[in-house]
Amino acid sequence: MWEYAPAPESRDIANLKPTYRMFVDGQFVEGAGEPLKTVNPGTEEVLAEVSTAAPADVDKAVKAARRAYDRVWGKMPGSERAKYIFRIARLIQERGRELAVLESLDNGKPIKESRDVDVPTAAAHFFYHAGWADKLGYAGYGPDPKPLGVAGQVIPWNFPLLMAAWKIAPALACGNTVVLKPAETTPLTALVLAEIIQQADLPPGVVNILPGAGDVGAAVTSHPDVDKVAFTGSTEVGKLIQRQLAGTGRKLTLELGGKAANIVFDDAPLDQAVEGIVNGIFFNQGHVCCAGSRLLVQESVAEELLEKLRVRVSTLRVGDPLDKNTDVGAINSREQLTKIQQLVETGDAEGAERWTSACPLPDKGFYFAPTVFSNVSQAMRIAREEIFGPVLSVLTFRTPDEAVAKANNTPYGLSAGIWTEKGSRILWAAQKMRAGVVWANTFNRFDPTAPFGGYQESGFGREGGRTGLEAYLDV
């Protein structure tokens, strides 16, 4: 047997500091909230203490953002804004490995993903939107579309830096200023991004970053001087925010949960479909709102596909997020791990057939072995609820119409996957999908040029592409 020796990325690269502070009006300052301790989910060790914002801090940050908007950023020519944003993109690239290691430490995702996906895509997002800053007249919203003002943004813990980039880059490109709250369990890379923003010499107050828990988020989204709210997270909280903003006239975009169907037809390129299924549900430990968590496979190839899938899943290496050979890292928090375990138990109880990879798991840290449920029916909770973990539910279908009907049979509508070698079937199925992103013969692809967002309870508004600019323009 060939054992790969451990190949851990050096943790020193992260330049981890014992304490982190919030970033307001161009300065790192102590927040008045109760400091939080952020934990490495791979080891359960405390990484750092992070100061959090109190309601008064939120007010201070919004005021700073307002000032920066009124005095500098809102009236700066787009071509000058562009150069600031290009600087941020470059600084992210330059400090890429540091950010990747820090992200893996704080979030638990494997270093190969933070290094090859999160960080480069974050840089690409700034790069792309930098280019828009002086081209907004070509975006299809009229010759000279105006910004909204101050954007209040709240992001989740599954892609901490990348979600910050998705939020901040278009806001800045369109001429808005920002108050952003990173997730409680993953504040660190957003605060390094704040450092980068400082290094890029952005005018004070253009970007403000306030760590904290849900209450800080609520204070940001409900602040009366915030002109636009953008939220990525659970559907439950999204509904609260939508209610909160009702009647205020403030612009809102929501990117919420999902229960995506990954449909495999019998003429699919099976080996690549297996890869796509694995990528769809085990990428980022399944902590992906658009994860392909429901596999719908045509009965005539179901057995063959499942066999291949189990063999492939068995090769996934679960463990130390910093090991370059780790495929599946740590679950982000004990709370999330418990939630996954509970939902998996309902799968057992409701009669689905559970298969779990025999891979070894580390003794410490929050880990969950890749799991595949077969014989799942639409009525089971594991087929309807977002598990947000490395758990796949497999259902079968007989005809394309049945596949489409089952795929759409959910209140969500974020993404879908289609696997077939037949082009016309891809386009037919894509047209039928009630989902904001449809991947055909691939899965979990993200690009700043491609709008991303959901139908129905997966939220509204899009991020990325020309369409994504709308969320930050007064149009």
Next chain:
Amino acid sequence: MSENRISVAKTYKLYIGGAFPRSESGRSYPVVDAKGAFLANAAQGSRKDARDAVAAARKAFPGWSGATAYNRGQVLYRVAEVLEGRREQFAAEVASSEGVAVKKAQSLVDAAIDRWVWYAGWTDKVATVLGGTNPVAGPYFSFSMPEPTGVVAVLAPQQSSLLGLISVVAPVIATGNTAVVVSSQDRPLPAVTLSEVLATSDLPGGVVNVLTGRTAEIAPWLASHGDVNALDLTGAPEAMRADLERSAAGTVKRVLRTRPSEDFTREPDLARLRAFLETKTVWHPMGV
């Protein structure tokens, strides 16, 4: 070093396929400043240099047009970074070539760098803005997308030696074309320095090829060349324009006939990007 140190003078050469050859003809011509004082000898590009430049541009085309738009954007932005580092050198060359004050020259250089950045940002947006889906009446999915036309011969403006040059070169390559550029005849030095910038950025050799020399001598060969897809007449001598267009008709080249008096200090529109793009429409049935 003492004040009377003798400086090292630069040899100004052509830029073809990523290398800096002298003209195969062995010729050069004196370049003088706005007051007539000698500045340098520039290579006097020939018919055969043009031929070599077209071959280099063609060779570079599959790679450059096949690169992702994001990658092209990164490369072009890198060019802007390197341009910024040569700001003073460009300002001096523009000042002497165009006979403007250093301050004015600096503002022209700044505008040129910003112009380059503007076009760098277009690489991954032009398809979104100019392409789209076609809601055809039938069970088909149809979309149209812009694609680069190929090798573009660019006769750079004669007056605006850097800002004008960059304003005509950047849009050609931003969309994935490759270029053979004939620089301003009497003000070629910024073009040679730009070549040096391109050579030390991440731009693949052959994507931009720069010829210095007599525009009237080289242009007809490019206009009639069978492996050139498009022609930008911006810097063409007035008397030759119609002839060059007629010549270009031999292989149905796309011809951009802009005014020779174009004001390059004004913010551009998409005209120069559109000029060298084809539109490709794709149809595919939709059905189970």
Next chain:
Amino acid sequence: MAAPSTSPSLPPALADAVRDDASLRRFLHGLPGVDQVGVEQRAAGLGTRSIKKAGKMWAIDTAIGMVDLTTLEGADTHGKVRSLAAKARRPDPEHPDVPQVAAVCVYPDMVETAVRELDGTGIDIASVATAFPSGRSSLKVKLEDTAYAVDAGATEIDMVIDRGAFLSGRYGQVFDEIVQVKHACRDAHLKVILETGELATYDNVRRASWLGLLAGGDFIKTSTGKVSPAATLPVTHVMLQAVRDWHTQTGELRGVKPAGGIRTTKDAIKYLVAVHEVAGPEWLTADLFRFGASTLLNDLLMQRRTQLEGHYSGPDYVTVD
């Protein structure tokens, strides 16, 4: 079409596939497609595995033991083959613990020399045959070519398929040729060279892989080394998937040999990772995986020294043969 002689116990579906020309065609065209983007991403993804320390040392020694040390030049001489054989026996004279290579691979007229030089070493003698590298000759000549090499003592035959016949859809003809060459091999192992660089698509690579396996090839091999591109990681992925699927369906283990273009230890380790994770750990043996290479061996030896000595080595510290 001749009946396959080597897999008497094919499961019904596969036995049916080789019943006649039409069945074979139906079977090959019924294989699942290979998505180019997907397979290339997977190959690139596995290529980022970081193999270090003991795992790397194991990989280097394993790779050395999988090398088919090859010389296939018009300028080959007996002297050249003798020195190649010496290298095969003792790859690094200063480190006698370095494993021997798996085989040397030569043209048929050099087999006799190789046999003499490697007598008693356990190193296999592979010979290319069947009008290598183009395969453009009559079946009669190809069979005689094979017999000539086998008679001279070759223990392994690396044959080329008729790519022209394959690309024009005459699968039965390609199948028959492989079957007959296999027969002419007698006890020698048969490696079937697909020349994937000429097959152009991964779908074709998958079909040709199955064709080679159905016809009784002990190994399927990517390339002659005379056509560019030679071996690539994604092509090898597709072939590894084929032998794995073959094993699932028949219980038999067949081998894969990428050849040409693998020059560095880093590359070789990427291939081993693919073997490990695409086919499975049981394929990590010279019986089931080989590297067709000439310059790779020296890089493996240099890296081996680097591992042992703790500093980088240079080309002057390994022998040039």
